[in-house]
Amino acid sequence: MKRIAAFDIGTTAVKGVLVSERGEVQCSQKVNINTNYHDGFVEQNPEEWYNAFCRIAQEFVSGFCSPEEITGIVMSGQMQDVILVDADRSAIGNAILYSDNRAVKEAGDLVAKLGAEHIYRITGNEINGTSPLAKIAWLKENKPALLEQARSVLFCAKDFCTAKLTDKIVADVTAASTVGAMDLHGKQWNENFIAAAEVDQSLFPPIGFAHQLAGTVTKEARAQCGFLAGTPVYIGTGDAGATTLASGIGNNGEFNINIGTSGWVACVDGALEPIEGVFHLAAVQENILLS
Numbered sequence: 001m002k003r004i005a006a007f008d009i010g011t012t013a014v015k016g017v018l019v020s021e022r023g024e025v026q027c028s029q030k031v032n033i034n035t036n037y038h039d040g041f042v043e044q045n046p047e048e049w050y051n052a053f054c055r056i057a058q059e060f061v062s063g064f065c066s067p068e069e070i071t072g073i074v075m076s077g078q079m080q081d082v083i084l085v086d087a088d089r090s091a092i093g094n095a096i097l098y099s100d101n102r103a104v105k106e107a108g109d110l111v112a113k114l115g116a117e118h119i120y121r122i123t124g125n126e127i128n129g130t131s132p133l134a135k136i137a138w139l140k141e142n143k144p145a146l147l148e149q150a151r152s153v154l155f156c157a158k159d160f161c162t163a164k165l166t167d168k169i170v171a172d173v174t175a176a177s178t179v180g181a182m183d184l185h186g187k188q189w190n191e192n193f194i195a196a197a198e199v200d201q202s203l204f205p206p207i208g209f210a211h212q213l214a215g216t217v218t219k220e221a222r223a224q225c226g227f228l229a230g231t232p233v234y235i236g237t238g239d240a241g242a243t244t245l246a247s248g249i250g251n252n253g254e255f256n257i258n259i260g261t262s263g264w265v266a267c268v269d270g271a272l273e274p275i276e277g278v279f280h281l282a283a284v285q286e287n288i289l290l291s
Helices: 046-063 104-114 116-123 132-142 144-149 157-166 191-196 219-225 239-247
Strands: 003-009 013-020 025-032 036-038 041-044 070-077 083-085 152-154 213-216 232-234 255-258 264-267
Touching: 003 046, 003 157, 013 046, 025 046, 041 046, 046 157, 046 219, 070 157, 070 239, 083 144, 083 157, 104 116, 104 132, 104 191, 116 191, 132 144, 152 157, 157 213, 157 219, 157 232, 239 255, 239 264
Parallel strands: 003 070, 070 232
Antiparallel strands: 003 013, 013 025, 036 041, 083 152, 213 232, 255 264
16 A cells, blocks of 8 residues: 655654555654753754654554555644754754744844845745844854854754755745745745845755655665655645645635644735734745745
């Protein structure tokens, strides 16, 4: 029987499910992960995400199916993080989580350089102390040695696991729209915004859509997770994008209410209106602008 292995790299746990070709959930597993709170910072160890992923994957292929039955790996995960990785796809320090508000000063500096209206017109959102672009500027100012070691910066927890699995660096449009540096209409990084943070644009991953192939499982990753080398790994999407897609909403006037580690109300819209408390994300689908 053919199966898809799906994973969510969440805030409190890594979760995995095996899904049959008929869309039936055949088994599920969960591994809790730790969050480090210190000096007002909120961080996690990305290697713990990957270790939890591998633990679940090994349980799948040792107790529920053979590796040959897995035809694809799909992931979602927490967004708006800052994850530094080196050339070997290993984490450099902890990931700075979405709820970390350390970069208030740097956000103010970026707004002063770029202009609040211009930022909103390009990204659909404001830049504040939780924005990854501001956090990267904070790292440049406060921990330059870490940033100098980095070869890439990732913004979604699942993308770290994808990098470990495939040796490929990639971002999905939904998670990228939380960074504060993506043109929401063109779905590409804005060079001027990245330059305003005084960081190298080569650190930013290429952007793709959830259904596109990120890469395939490497021989090294096979030894770690148990999936066959060559198994396709798809880009997937950030957790809010996955939730909105799965809810089935696709037209104006339809809403999805989410209650979890964080809560929000989502709808689909095609307009960029500056409304207080509204955060615009690029939709998972290529033919929908905003969610």
